[in-house]
Amino acid sequence: MGRPGLAVDLRDVMIRFGDFTAVKSMNLQVAETEFVAVVGPTGCGKSTILNTVTGLLKPAAGDVRIFGKSLTGLNGQSGYMLQQEGLLPWKTAQDNVGLGLVFQGSSIAKAREQARPWLAKVGLKGFEERYPHQLSGGQRKRVAMAQTLIMEPKIVLMDEPFSALDVHTRRLMHRILLDLWQADRRSLVFITHDLDEAITLADRVVVMSAGPASRMVADVRITLPRPRDVSALQTTDEFVALYREIWSLLGAEVEKSYVTQG
Amino acid sequence: MGRPGLAVDLRDVMIRFGDFTAVKSMNLQVAETEFVAVVGPTGCGKSTILNTVTGLLKPAAGDVRIFGKSLTGLNGQSGYMLQQEGLLPWKTAQDNVGLGLVFQGSSIAKAREQARPWLAKVGLKGFEERYPHQLSGGQRKRVAMAQTLIMEPKIVLMDEPFSALDVHTRRLMHRILLDLWQADRRSLVFITHDLDEAITLADRVVVMSAGPASRMVADVRITLPRPRDVSALQTTDEFVALYREIWSLLGAEVEKSYVTQG
Amino acid sequence: MSRRGRVALTQFAIVLGLILIWELGVWAGLIDSFFFPAPSTLVARIGEWMSTADFWTDIGITLLETVLSFLAGIGIGTALGIWLGLSPFAAEVVQPFIKMFNAIPRILLGPIFVIWFGLGLTSKVALGVTLVLFVAFFNTFQGVREVNPVVLANARLLRASKSSLLRHVYLPSATTWILSSLRVSVGMAVMGAVVAEYLGSSAGLGHLIAQAEGVLDATGVFAGIIVLSAFVVVLDAIVDCAEKRLLVWRPAPAHES
Amino acid sequence: MSRRGRVALTQFAIVLGLILIWELGVWAGLIDSFFFPAPSTLVARIGEWMSTADFWTDIGITLLETVLSFLAGIGIGTALGIWLGLSPFAAEVVQPFIKMFNAIPRILLGPIFVIWFGLGLTSKVALGVTLVLFVAFFNTFQGVREVNPVVLANARLLRASKSSLLRHVYLPSATTWILSSLRVSVGMAVMGAVVAEYLGSSAGLGHLIAQAEGVLDATGVFAGIIVLSAFVVVLDAIVDCAEKRLLVWRPAPAHES
Amino acid sequence: HATEPEKTKLKIAVGSQILNYMPVELGVKLGSFKEEGLDVTVENFQAGGSKALQALIGGSVDGTIGFYDHTIQMQAQGKQISCVFLLNDIPGVLLGVRSDLADKVRTGADLKGLRLGITAPGSSTETMARYYIKKSGLGPRDVNIIAVGSGAPGMVALEAMNVDALVYFDPIATLLARKKSATALFDARTIEGSKQAFGGSYPTACLYLQQSFINKNPETVQRLVNALLKTHRWINATPTEQLVDAIPPGYKTDNREVNIEIMNASKALFSPTGQMDIEAAKVPLAVLSDFDPKIAAAKIDLNKTFTNRFAERAAQQLK
Ligand SMILES: Nc1ncnc2c1ncn2[C@@H]1O[C@H](COP(=O)(O)OP(=O)(O)OP(=O)(O)O)[C@@H](O)[C@H]1O
Ligand SMILES: Nc1ncnc2c1ncn2[C@@H]1O[C@H](COP(=O)(O)OP(=O)(O)OP(=O)(O)O)[C@@H](O)[C@H]1O
Ligand SMILES: [Mg+2]
Numbered sequence A, B: 001m002g003r004p005g006l007a008v009d010l011r012d013v014m015i016r017f018g019d020f021t022a023v024k025s026m027n028l029q030v031a032e033t034e035f036v037a038v039v040g041p042t043g044c045g046k047s048t049i050l051n052t053v054t055g056l057l058k059p060a061a062g063d064v065r066i067f068g069k070s071l072t073g074l075n076g077q078s079g080y081m082l083q084q085e086g087l088l089p090w091k092t093a094q095d096n097v098g099l100g101l102v103f104q105g106s107s108i109a110k111a112r113e114q115a116r117p118w119l120a121k122v123g124l125k126g127f128e129e130r131y132p133h134q135l136s137g138g139q140r141k142r143v144a145m146a147q148t149l150i151m152e153p154k155i156v157l158m159d160e161p162f163s164a165l166d167v168h169t170r171r172l173m174h175r176i177l178l179d180l181w182q183a184d185r186r187s188l189v190f191i192t193h194d195l196d197e198a199i200t201l202a203d204r205v206v207v208m209s210a211g212p213a214s215r216m217v218a219d220v221r222i223t224l225p226r227p228r229d230v231s232a233l234q235t236t237d238e239f240v241a242l243y244r245e246i247w248s249l250l251g252a253e254v255e256k257s258y259v260t261q262g
Numbered sequence C, D: 001m002s003r004r005g006r007v008a009l010t011q012f013a014i015v016l017g018l019i020l021i022w023e024l025g026v027w028a029g030l031i032d033s034f035f036f037p038a039p040s041t042l043v044a045r046i047g048e049w050m051s052t053a054d055f056w057t058d059i060g061i062t063l064l065e066t067v068l069s070f071l072a073g074i075g076i077g078t079a080l081g082i083w084l085g086l087s088p089f090a091a092e093v094v095q096p097f098i099k100m101f102n103a104i105p106r107i108l109l110g111p112i113f114v115i116w117f118g119l120g121l122t123s124k125v126a127l128g129v130t131l132v133l134f135v136a137f138f139n140t141f142q143g144v145r146e147v148n149p150v151v152l153a154n155a156r157l158l159r160a161s162k163s164s165l166l167r168h169v170y171l172p173s174a175t176t177w178i179l180s181s182l183r184v185s186v187g188m189a190v191m192g193a194v195v196a197e198y199l200g201s202s203a204g205l206g207h208l209i210a211q212a213e214g215v216l217d218a219t220g221v222f223a224g225i226i227v228l229s230a231f232v233v234v235l236d237a238i239v240d241c242a243e244k245r246l247l248v249w250r251p252a253p254a255h256e257s
Numbered sequence E: 001h002a003t004e005p006e007k008t009k010l011k012i013a014v015g016s017q018i019l020n021y022m023p024v025e026l027g028v029k030l031g032s033f034k035e036e037g038l039d040v041t042v043e044n045f046q047a048g049g050s051k052a053l054q055a056l057i058g059g060s061v062d063g064t065i066g067f068y069d070h071t072i073q074m075q076a077q078g079k080q081i082s083c084v085f086l087l088n089d090i091p092g093v094l095l096g097v098r099s100d101l102a103d104k105v106r107t108g109a110d111l112k113g114l115r116l117g118i119t120a121p122g123s124s125t126e127t128m129a130r131y132y133i134k135k136s137g138l139g140p141r142d143v144n145i146i147a148v149g150s151g152a153p154g155m156v157a158l159e160a161m162n163v164d165a166l167v168y169f170d171p172i173a174t175l176l177a178r179k180k181s182a183t184a185l186f187d188a189r190t191i192e193g194s195k196q197a198f199g200g201s202y203p204t205a206c207l208y209l210q211q212s213f214i215n216k217n218p219e220t221v222q223r224l225v226n227a228l229l230k231t232h233r234w235i236n237a238t239p240t241e242q243l244v245d246a247i248p249p250g251y252k253t254d255n256r257e258v259n260i261e262i263m264n265a266s267k268a269l270f271s272p273t274g275q276m277d278i279e280a281a282k283v284p285l286a287v288l289s290d291f292d293p294k295i296a297a298a299k300i301d302l303n304k305t306f307t308n309r310f311a312e313r314a315a316q317q318l319k
């Protein structure tokens, strides 16, 4: 019964850990070719929701549909860049990036060949032979990003992908992401705490309430024309208005959570 | 021969991993009661420098002085919140926060008693009995922060402490940090990728060059009067000028690194 | 049906199947009951044993020896493992010797222990300890060195003393390693006690088995083995309990769904 | 002096010290050379042995048995550990049986193996395998379950097949566990071979030792033990090499400075 | 009794529970030792006589029931142990060949080129086998000697054709005979067999103790010997059926019929006097000297390896 054209369709999804209800009732629809940003107070359940979309977590109630089909097992259409580090510590940067290709049957040599340009793209040329523990935090994040994107998944899910990067590198990564998205319009869901980032990249910004028993409180459509030039945009009235709106929605939620905690 | 009044004094510090020179020559002086922010392109060597200040890494050349004394072994005066997660997975949130107290001879019950208000301060009331794997990324970061600050160290070192937090929670954490700093003026060094954060909090912002063989490229003094009200500040000319300055310094570095990488 | 129930049922089916095949094999003459007596005779023999007081004394003695050598072996092995795990120099010096000792067949040590410790409990426990010790040692040694370097650094930065580090970091981190070694060790402790009794004694399960072996009484030998196995299952259940208590903090094991 | 040098020197000093005390103890009559013959006589005996061809045949036979039982035991144990580590249901069903088997004293299995496999190589290897197998199994089993859940999730999200997961995730993650079990196993393999020879054979180091023991020749027994130890040190060096190669990716062990 | 024993709690070792050693545990069961005021525990060393001997030398036990050979071997190594009561003056050992070879192998000389199973290297089965081979006119390398372990494995090795001939004791002897899978070349469970194999009687199991212990505790030793002699007399005076029922569990199979057969074949094993004949003692010395050059080189004083004085006194006391 999933609507046609929906890549991700969460209906009244509830997620519990034991008797702790992390997410009460989440409805999230992401159309094919849509770019959605998710923001919310820390600990509200953003990662949990992406885990549910990929099938890592089973919802306690509600429906998860991917391209109209109910999800069983792992989501085969998505690529997911986790919030925590999931690089294989026993593989070099290039082998980590090429990992998905190897899993799909590529030879190791061929996977490396394809991985190297991706490493260069994320600014890690010269670090091909490094093991994860020999990389800085931001470098590891970029390897993880390349590892996810090299697979060119239909649905790209990213959990705070750029928070460990400096502003400029972050812009470069935005470019890569947008290029990939525009070249072959995929669905993209990403979590961020940076509202500038959310507004400049996304078609819609979803705001979640503070946890526990979190839900969606707003779904802000970003109508700014593309391509968007960040530096120019940030001073426009529209941008500022959007920023203010989301900012105050979030602020209210965070305040509430401090009040309920007492 | 350390200058009097200097909490941290790095002289021509060079840091190498095998034959990879991460930091070529770093000079960093932090006075007692000073609040210094370090910014720099990803992978330039920021964490490495804090590791050297705490004694986790030995420099290949140069001098590390803490309160005028050459550092041998671990730095006993500092508290360090690592970039990576260092919580003990087998201890609950409150036991993790109280860990340092237990190490100093407190009884477990007493440590817990002191830990609970700290957990409430960082917004984690109700999560006292959670194990780290049952917390969200941002929640773990806040536990780690409480774990470091509860010890009230003379020198507080923090490596991207707030990057995993939403804007509002981040402001609340800034408040806690500033309160602690002002109550008993400690030395504070923290790494961030958020320039707003750096400018609103610090006395000085240190900008590092892109790696490898990184060094300090600028040391920007922030003369904005305290207490600083973030929302009001951000539109002032002085703030914007400072932001621009640091922003372009960083931009040049990131560009350079992409050029050298080819 | 619950998972536990299914497990128990499958186990029951396996045991029953094996027993049936065996019993029928003996009946049909395919299995020589001189070497592999029928399960029914084994059951009968165990029943017979259980009605004698001597048997319970034997069990008691072996149990005591097993438990003592288990505890002593684990204690010494773990302590050694921690010590060497924390001092790389000592480790490099001492390790080759430990490995050499580990290669000495315990049958040869038996008589030496009898000379040193007499024929009593001590020599039996000593032999069991030499079996348990090495398993515990190697695992603890590795477990201590496997501690997550970031967690360790963090604890050190919080100014943990050596003993605090041991208690709050190294030991909890090595727990899974140590527990895993306990699994092997339980069996080893039993084996040590029985071998020692077999090598020289006047009581205990090993004595009972040796006696049966001497007169080519395969029924006695197998009955003894079965009693030993029951023994281990009980002791292992205790380790299981310990594991459950010690590892509450862990995420559920990462299995494929 | 280099670290290696210091280690070697300390080891040398320890060995020399022990030998001196022992030798002097024998001379002074404090140590009964009937049980603990002087090191000098041991050296003489080993020298004597080395000049005979039989000795080298014995060594060769024992070496072959050791290596075969080591490889087979590790192979079976690891495979079993992986299988059960990945299928919780099978693990729950099968584990109690494995633990029970592990408790059977190998001395008792010796004769049974002779019955099944005859007096040749096979029965010796079989006994060694039963010793090695369990150590390898328990460690692999635990190692497979210890894999970092985030890393595993990540690999699964990259759509790794079961066999890819095994090869790229489970096995590398369990490597330290498996390697740690190899340390114990080397000794066990040697022990298994020697015990089997000791229980019945016409050649091999175990036979040599049994012969010496039969004629109450402690010198021969100890000389045999020393040869065994040398044996293990050599085999262990091979495991060391494997470890170095397999674990290049690891950060240097987290020691206190 | 005139004097009290110096030591009442005693440990006696046996090197596995073979029929030859049975009287000591039978004595315990019958209460013979208790009647003499002794509390005797029997410690079984399943891995063999040498372990029991080591336990004696190491001081873990007070006395050992073991082969007389040991006293000679120990003298060669400078240890004084002495046999005070001889349990068997014939060895009770057999050497048989597989039935399918029985036609071809009729004498010791026919063993040439065959594989002969012994229990353990260096054990008395090996020394006896080698002596027999030599006596049959063969060289030491003419027969392949393989250790097959005691008990069932040896039997299996023979039946599975892993070996062609075997040195064995009861109960294997009876079992093999019943299954007709072996034919004995000699059967030293009787005097005649012993004569045929070793040219005379051959003292085997005896109670030996450290000389120092004997010197210090003569009354204790006397009582031990009394109890053993009493037991031996009881064995020789009791009908086989009744004897079989009395035998302690470690020394009989669970088949009563077989047990009776065994006892009938082996009753001659148990010496009625417990005394050593100096001539007989020379046989093991000859056998051992043959086997071990160190013993040949050592000047063995057989008079120090045994004493009959306790057995003689026991015979008087028990009249
Ligand atoms: N395994 C678990 N057991 C119990 N509670 C859990 C578990 N995992 C997550 N939670 C709880 O669920 C809530 C949502 O967690 P989640 O990781 O989704 O937060 P988040 O929105 O991603 O936060 P952040 O921005 O800090 O990453 C949190 O309150 C967290 O404590
Ligand atoms: N153990 C190591 N071996 C080799 N190189 C290393 C090691 N640790 C760090 N490096 C390198 O040193 C440089 C500086 O690392 P560092 O972690 O200090 O960066 P950073 O400035 O903290 O970056 P980020 O903002 O991404 O955290 C990086 O290029 C990294 O690859
Ligand atoms: Mg999250």
Ligand SMILES: [Mg+2]
Residues within 6 Å of the ligand: A136, A137, A138, B046, B047, B048, B083, B159
């Ligand atoms: Mg860093």
